[in-house]
Amino acid sequence: MPVMTLAGTDVDVDAEGFLTDASQWTEGVAAEIARAEGIDELTDRHWLVVQVMRREFADKGTGPAVRALGKISGVGIAELYQLFPKGPAKMAAKIAGIPKPRGCI
Amino acid sequence: MPDRIVILGGGTGGTIAANRLRRSLPEGRADIVVVDRDDAHVYQPGLLFVPFGMAAPSRLVRSRARQLLRGVELVRHAVDAVDLGAGTVALDDGSTLGYDVLVVATGAALLFEETEGLTGPGWRRTVHTFYDMEGAAALAGALARFDAGHLVVDVVDMPIKCPVAPLEFLFLADWWLQRRGVRDRVRLTFATPLDGAFTKAVCNRELSGLLAKKGIEVVTELNTATVDGESGRLISYDGREVPFDLAVVVPLHGGASYVARSPGLGDPLGFVPTDPATLQSRAHPNVFVIGDAADLAASKAGSVAHFEGEIVAHNIVRLLAGEPLDARFDGHANCFIESGFGKALLIDFNDEVEPVPGHFPGPVGLPLLRESRLNHMGKLAFEQLYWHALLPGRSIPGVPSHMPTAGKRLAAAALAAGS
Incomplete structure (x- = not known):
């Protein structure tokens, strides 16, 4: 399992850069992942979504897909795409330090 | 007084739960009541075959009541709401039904109206679905006339029932078009919100190989915002467009509509938060969930409801006896x-x-x-x-x-x- 050093913290990540242990996550780690993904600064709206992702992961063991994320967070899908242009479910999960959403096969 | 077990939904999960409970509990011990708005039990795996003329719609439907063992009552009403505190179910005729144990088995609903344009111009002409009987039958007519152009199968978002069905549809379409001698004039594409044909590594490799071998293109991470049946385009939230001549769309899924009218029962999509092992709802200890209605990560599939049936019935019998729940589902x-x-x-x-x-x-x-x-x-x-x-x-x-x-x-x- 690869280890990366983000914001001075060693974190375990998978091949795509998703944290494999959500407890290693810090706000500094989130900001650094966001910058690598092209988001220079996390706004309050970003943080709202990131918190929803972490809460859903804690409750259900996986982050939600896009529509569910929209309903749960109250942030519309169009705005989610403005906040996380490369795909909200995946990008927000990465920044929130949780595994890639499984998409419920 | 016998306890009353009320089961909402007389589909796969509800029928299995009712019949397993009937076998497990003597009639004097519990009354078992199934609530459903109609008496048409559809064999849903058969819907895939209808567009290709391989299954007749009428053959896939049987009476719900006839699938229930003697001693199980079917109440023919739609559910208005559940009152968890009072332990009652309000029905659409204004009557209420009290329960000692409730089983939520109302499956997943198809939310066509959640996607802009999906049922607008072109619906049932260039835009179809095979996820319900009416849609599958209409698609059979459209396919019979389709002999050239771009056929796109689009999954709007997860979770969906039977996640492999869209792939099966494409595999069958490839075969069926070859048999009609027009495969070389048709382009086949699978558009998915996921980043691969399937989310699990070994299976994804196998299925991606099959898609490639059959010349089926894949568009990944496409979250459909709008379906434009007039101009024949899927438009995604990130601004990509997929043109089509015939679109077969798997719509967004949610829970049954009464879940949203029942305070504390469901999540924002209308699925019911459920303990993945015991299948007890998180809403109330005397409420259990079987099948697609649950918010579980397990697939929404008949086989899952089947395997859950044994667990749900066993745990309800334990609950009625005042014993701890000891059957645990593994997501099979x-x-x-x-x-x-x-x-x-x-x-x-x-x-x-x-x-x-x-x-x-x-x-x-x-x-x-x-x-x-x-x-x-x-x-x-x-x-x-x-x-x-x-x-x-x-x-x-x-x-x-x-x-x-x-x-x-x-x-x-x-x-x-x-x-």
């Missing part, structure tokens, strides 16, 4: 994947073990994750098992509720995880 799912030309694959997996090659249920069983005629025969034979073994709440010999590991090449999953 089992799906035949029709691949065209009279062949099919079989996958068998649970929350922990992804689909791998091998044989099911043991070393001399059906081949797993490999195309074979045997699996196709198995898929066809399953229809009879469904009506005569699954729904009556019998166990199928050799097919346990918990996922069997004998016969599975589990090292394949470990290799894939490391690669």
Whole structure:
């Protein structure tokens, strides 16, 4: 399992850069992942979504897909795409330090 | 006084739960009532075959009441709302039904109206679905006239029922168009919100290989914002466009509409938060959930409801006896994947073990994750098992509720995880 050093913290990540242990996550780690993904600064709206992702992961063991994320967070899908242009479910999960959403096969 | 068990929904999960409970509890011990708005039980796996003329719609529907054992009552009403505190269900005629134990088995609803344009201009002409009977029958007509152009199968978002069905549709379309001699004039595309044909590594590799071999293109991470049937375009939230001549759309899914009218019962999509092991709802200890209505990560599939049936019935009997719940579901799912030309694959997996090659249920069983005629025969034979073994709440010999590991090449999953 690869280890990366983000914001001075060693974190375990998978091949795509998703944290494999959500407890290693810090706000500094989130900001650094966001910058690598092209988001220079996390706004309050970003943080709202990131918190929803972490809460859903804690409750259900996986982050939600896009529509569910929209309903749960109250942030519309169009705005989610403005906040996380490369795909909200995946990008927000990465920044929130949780595994890639499984998409419920 | 007998306890009253009320089961909302007389589909796969509700029927199995009712019949298993009827077998487990003497009639004086519990009254078992199933609530459903109609008496039409659809064999949903058959919908896939309707557009290709391989199944007649009328043959897929039977009476709900006739699938219930003697001693189970069917109440023909729609549910208005559940009052968890009072332990009552309000029905659409204004009456209420009290319960000691409630089983939510109302499945997943198709939310066509959630996607802009989906049912607008072009609906039932250039834009279709096969996820309900009306849609599957209409698509049969459209396919019969379709002999050139771009056919796109689009999944709007997860979760959906039977996640392999869109792939099966494409495999069958490839075969069916070849048989009609027009395959070289048709472009086939699979548009998915996921980043691959399937989310689990070994299975994704196998299915992606099949798609490539059959010349089916894949567009990944497409979240459909708008379906424009007039100009023939899918438009995604990130601004990409997929042109089509014929779109087969799997709409957004949600829970039954009464869930949203029942305070504390469901999540924002209308699915019911459920303990993945005991299948007890998180809303209330005397509420259980079976099948697609649950918010579980397990697939929304008939096989899952079947395997859950034994767990739900056992735990309800324990609850009524005042004993701790001790049956635990493992997320076991089992799906035949029709691949065209009279062949099919079989996958068998649970929350922990992804689909791998091998044989099911043991070393001399059906081949797993490999195309074979045997699996196709198995898929066809399953229809009879469904009506005569699954729904009556019998166990199928050799097919346990918990996922069997004998016969599975589990090292394949470990290799894939490391690669």
